[in-house]
Amino acid sequence: MNTFESLQAGTTTEQALALYDSLDPVDLDFMLGRWYGSGFPTQHRMDGLLEAYGWYGKEFHDNDQVDPMLFKNGNDQIICINPERIPLWLLTSNFPAPKSALAGRFFSALMPLLKTQKPKAHLRMTEFRGKVSATMIYNGHPIHDVFRKVDDNTLLGMMDLIGMTQPFFFVLKRD
Structure with a gap:
């Protein structure tokens, strides 16, 4: 069996799914607090x-108030981005989203237009792939991020989005 550590540098979707399915679910209280995010590469176009x-991570204030998209701006300030201002077709189409430093600086310049002061997601327990686990549900998009426990400070998340042909995985570490 492949371990989290051995797959974190890059793997296939099938291996990531096998790892994800082997991990324990988490409850809502486990999720509370701020989490630092990073990729879990599976050859997904969003890797x-x-x-x-400049993605920073997510913050779970309580079950009904979640900041799903925290980013660092050019001044290293953490900004809450409103995901409803990001077109959903960017995630489900074959549009080649640029991943360069220049694209990152452009996005940082747009942050004032994208930021929000209001939480834009909530937490619920849902059944997914045979286990009931904490799930972050975006308020304005049909996106569910379902979490599994790697250890007491690490989660493997999987984005569930209708229309996305390959699951997108990410890691959250307790901040």
Whole structure:
């Protein structure tokens, strides 16, 4: 069996799914707090995209108030981005989203237009791939991020989005 550590540098979707399915679910209380995000490469077209744009992670205030998209701007300030201002077709189409430093600086310049002061997601327990686990549900998009426990400070998340042909995986580490 492949371990989290051995797959974190890059793997296939099939191996990531096998690892994900082997991990324990988490409850809602486990999720509370701020989490630092990073990629879990599986040759998905979104691999590296969030990091190129300054993705910081997520913050779970309580079950009904979640900041799903925290980014660092050019001044290293953490900004809450409103995912409803990002067109959903960017995630489900074959549009080649640029992952360069220049694209990241452009996104950072747009952050004032994308930021929000209001939480844009909530947490619920849902059944997914045979286990009931904490799930972050975006308020304005049909996206569910379902979490599994790697250890007491690490989660493997999988984005479930209708229309996305390959699952997108990411890691959250307790901040």
